[in-house]
Amino acid sequence: MREQLQARLDVLKAELATGQVKLRELELQQLRLREVLLRLRGGIQVLEELLGQSKGRAPEPPRGSPTTEREPDQPAHPEREGGPGTEEGGPP
DSSP states (O other): OHHHHHHHHHHHHHHHHHHHHHHHHHHHHHHHHHHHHHHHHHHHHHHHHHHHHHTTSOOOOOTTOOOOOOOTTSOSOGGGTTOTTSSSOSOO
């Protein structure tokens, strides 16, 4: 009986070790995939911005990203429009 228990314990320990190795491999694979996706998102963003500039309009925000609401008469980027706090803008 004791030999059977010891044999089963050995099998379970071997399966645990195999599972841990596989888990580390999958975690590494997940990390690499996340890095690839991050690079792809960056490339997409750059190309969208370049396409937006070549058409003479601002690019659309990426899908799923939050957008900030602003007043209709307010420029999107006051610092670029000569707003307060810039050399061109501000009160006279």
